Amino acid sequence: MRLSRLFGRTTRETPADAETTSHQLLIRAGMIAQVGAGIYSYLPLGWRVLRRIEQIIREEMDRVGGQELRMPTLQPFELWEASGRHLSFGQSLFTVLDRKQHRLALGPTHEEVVTDLARRCLQSYRDLPLMPYQIQTKFRDEPRPRGGLLRVREFIMKDMYSFDADEEALNTTYETMARAYASVYRRLGLPAVMVEADSGAIGGKASHEFMVLTSTGEDVVMHCASCGYAANMEKAGSKKDMAGEVLAAGEDMLPLEEVETPGSTTIEEVATYLKLPRHSTLKAVFYVADGEFVIAVIRGDLDVNEVKLQRALKCTLLRLAESDEIESAGIAAGFASPIGISGARVVADDSVPECRNLVAGANRTGYHYLNSNYGRDYVASVVADIALAREGDSCPTCGAPLRADRGIEVGHIFKLGTSLSEKLSAVFLDENGTSRPAVMGCYGIGLGRLLAAVIEHSHDDKGIIWPMALAPYHVHICALNPDKDGVSSCGDRLYEELRAAGIEVLYDDRMASPGVKFNDADLIGIPLRLTVSPRTLASGSVEVKQRSAKESGLVAVDEAVASIAAMVRDALAAEDSANPGV
């Protein structure tokens, strides 16, 4: 491609709207253009990179037995009602009305459609496992698109679905897919880590995310350097012992005693006023879960993880209660506890029952109880881990301190089980002739986000640094002073011969100063740069420079094509055999 003809141009100035590095570089390099909030066009350079990513993913999916197909974006809303997920997706589901006022969803994901498809195609255990997948545009009405391609409302996703005969077979498929994902990230040069995750609106039994750790990430990963435990903060567990402190568990229960605590409405104030550590208090937080008032209690030094709480409650919608709702439940905000409160569901963190003699609200303004005890003074309908893990907490598996880092979610895989296949009757006959629902899994990768993550991970102050496997072109030729001394003719010849040798070339044939060309080359980030100028031609050579290297070298013009072709091959081979990133 001649740069003089390329659609899309580079800019010197960083666009005002772009904050994250990948967003700035994608715009400045002329790879994408914004159309609206969370809506982007891919320009030719960006689209070429995206297609390379797509092809790598396709190869890895095919390698493990995936079968590419294509499902529609328009999905009958009834399918979503059948699965019940129109509720959990809520407003994130884009819907449209057709001319008959019939409601259709713009697919945010395709579990419903693919399960409906399996219902028609799947008959026997001999058909299993099935691993259909597609690479297709998805629509999600995100509350807040952000970070350029990091979170958008229309995006291209590879979504694979697996149908297996039983749990064990699903586990095997799941592990196969995890390895396939690892291969994808390795080939993209991305160091992704696999972490335990909450399965969110997709639902299901288990799920893992693949994270690229970087400060621009939206998610927080809790991980343990000692044993390798890693989980999304939404999911992460931690040991709730207090380092160096002896918990009150095991002590005798002392009698409940009301004490005056004027103006002490927060855990901090109560603990200070009573000269007790925060973990000797009981924290109560109020929620409304699917319309029902809920009291969540947790040890005072811990915070409630709402994702865990939502799972514990098995509810679809969870929000903090408004102050009037708290009042009408008969609760004195700041002095609250489940003690003596009836008509509200109570959820207790698993830290609570094992504690003794905690300070709890007396449900009377200005007063707290000493020596509250779970079981004697109140009980919960659910006891579960609903605590937010924090940096420095003890690892749930080995006890070493956990670290917290931000990460970009570049893939998410789920064990769905049979709930969806049961709802949509995706069943098969097993060896005994018994009808059974298929055991499902699903596996998603967002391509645009992957592209952004690669840039976040691989750039410098000049621009993008693509791996050879992803670069929009393999080689970038800069012809300096193209009107002088045969520069053009040499540049043209190299351009033609390299292309004839199967090398993809971006050829800067513009009439522009050397600085402009070099800066654009660095910005666009093609891994090999070939400079032709009167200076190099004086010695019968051209200059070769790697984008990732500081120094450059000279190659004789006659040997340039063979030399460059070898460098491209070597780079591709080296990237392909690089160490696994996961």
Next chain:
RNA sequence: CGGGGUGUGGCGCAGCUGGCAGCGCGCAUGGUUUGGGACCAUGAGGUCGGAGGUUCAAAUCCUCUCACCCCGACCA
């Protein structure tokens, strides 16, 4: 949805105590240049996000509204 911010030529911005719509980059033409974002000359390009209002006069003041960005809530 809560909080903060921004909308003026393709991009980045100034103008905002009302009085001719500007600067830099980019773009076009001509000329001089050329190894890390050259220079000179000439030129094209703007319903100042939109609607309403105040005023002799509105980019500027007032009201409403829309869009976009950031933080949070939210989010396979």
